[in-house]
Amino acid sequence: MSDRFLIPVDEHQVEEEIQRSRFITTLCHAPDPAAAQAFIARMRGQYEDATHNCWAYLAGPPGSSAFVGMSDDGEPHGTAGRPMLLVLTHSGIGEIAAVVTRYYGGTKLGKGGLVRAYSGGVQAALATLPTKEKITYTALEVVLPYSFVTQFKLLLTRFEGVIDEEHYELDAQYALRIPSPKIADFEQELDSLTNGAALVSKEEP
Structure with a gap:
């Protein structure tokens, strides 16, 4: 699993007309399959008068296949959900769901x-x-001892660390977060910086 990747910021929608059929594509952040299904259900309710509400989701890192789903919603088999999922899988974006709503305009597209329309x-x-x-x-x-605080905070900045809590008593105490791929290097440099004087306890990601 990738430790960092792009995800949607918010719900996003585009619309186009193809041979008199109206296609509305809505994308949404889907951190897990339950969130994806909730979004799909909401779109179906919002566009319950549409001819089709086809969908696909990739509820994991980009390119993963562990948590995916798709539906042609009445369109000919393989013409909607699978092409949509293929585009999502190769987009470089993770945790994403797509619903393409179609209002049939009277002209068959084949x-x-x-x-082509759904993908x-x-x-x-x-x-966009x-x-x-x-x-x-x-x-x-x-x-860690107070004498290392300034250098410690510079080290945190370099490693994209985030301080959640800090307390100053006999020593300086910090509850913080470090990007998981950088943990080993951070701990090594912190040990070197403080000559082993820093005490570090780690929690799971």
Whole structure:
């Protein structure tokens, strides 16, 4: 599993008309399959009068296949859900769900046309989707002498550390988070910086 990757910031929607059919593509953050299914249910309710509400989701890191789902919702088999999922899988974005809502306009698109319409809708939405980086952190508690505080905070900045709590008693005490891939290097440099005087306890990511 990747420790950092892009995810959607918020719900995002684009719309286009293809041979008189109206296609509305909505993307949403889906950290797990339950969130994806809740989003899909909400879109179905919002567009309950639509001809189809086809969907796909990838509720994990980019390219993963552990938590995926798709549906053609009445369109010919393989013309909607699978092409949509294929686009999501290769987008470089994780934890994402897509619903493409179609209002039929009276002109049949054929299987190839449907594949292009559904995959193209997702591609168009992804092109303008606001994203942010998701980082997996590991929580640490660090206790160290006051003489190292200034250098310690510089070290934290370099390692993208986040301080959640700090207390100053006999020593300086910190509850903090470090990006998981950087933990080993951070601990090594902290030990070197303080000549082994820092006490570190680690929690699971």
